[in-house]
Amino acid sequence: MPELPEVETVVRQLAPFLLGRRVCCLEILDPKLESPEKDSVGGRTILEVVRAGKQAVIRLSPLPGSTLPLWLSFHLRMTGRLIMDGWQSGQQEKHLRARLVLDRGCLNFFDVRRFGVIDIRHSPGQVRPQGLDPLSPAFTGRALAKLLCGPGRQVKPWLLRQDRLAGIGNIYASEILFHAGIDPRREVAGLTAEEIKHLHHSTRKVLRLAIENCGTTFSDFQDTRGRAGTFQDLLSVYRREAQPCRRCGEPVVRIVQQQRSTFFCPACQR
DNA sequence: ATTATATCCTGATCGC
């Protein structure tokens, strides 16, 4: 569920409360998340809270007398939530998988389906192989064109690959392609320069708009205060099978690509 | 090199 806009929403909300806090310890409640590095986070100060692809990453200061910083990252996968202690009620205690105990307050990691991942790394480069961030200045039309020369055939599955562009998931892949007017089954090798330009523009446009709306909520996503996003009200095609296209009125179509749903308008997307 | 399949989990929903 949480794709780039949802993780960005959470990170922006958390940052002001986490920056400068001292970490007491990381408590792991789900054995699946157990890590031998767990004890190395205590005693450090939080220097930075950023998003990398779909991950929330916390940069921690070196311990006194050392020069080695540490990176702590949370990948929310399908149902993960990062919520400060006391910011909301109603979370099920049994879904609490880990907690970062701070000098003031506590960051709780809830995750119903337990797909979420916590990584502790000694350098930022180790924080999983990530592609280009679609919102970074480096993501230009030219950069996209170059990436599209790499592996991958159909454009929609291509957009889901985190090692090319980092942060796009199933919802935004469909939305971006609708906005760009490109059929999700098109082969990337066959895209014209014009279409790549549209794809580049649409990617930034859709993701930015989603962030402005604090992400998309169907049932799972909640921000760090337990509120829903509002972008689901603005979706053009995702989960709108058989409903009229907001642009031309033709029914939206659902197909399956790589065992995942894709939604598009056959009239608007060519 | 790409694509298909299975897998990691739990919960909500739908049809009978």
Next chain:
DNA sequence: TGCGATCAGGATATAA
């Protein structure tokens, strides 16, 4: 009301 089948926004490993 209950029950089983199906589906879900992510990602990876392995097989084909």
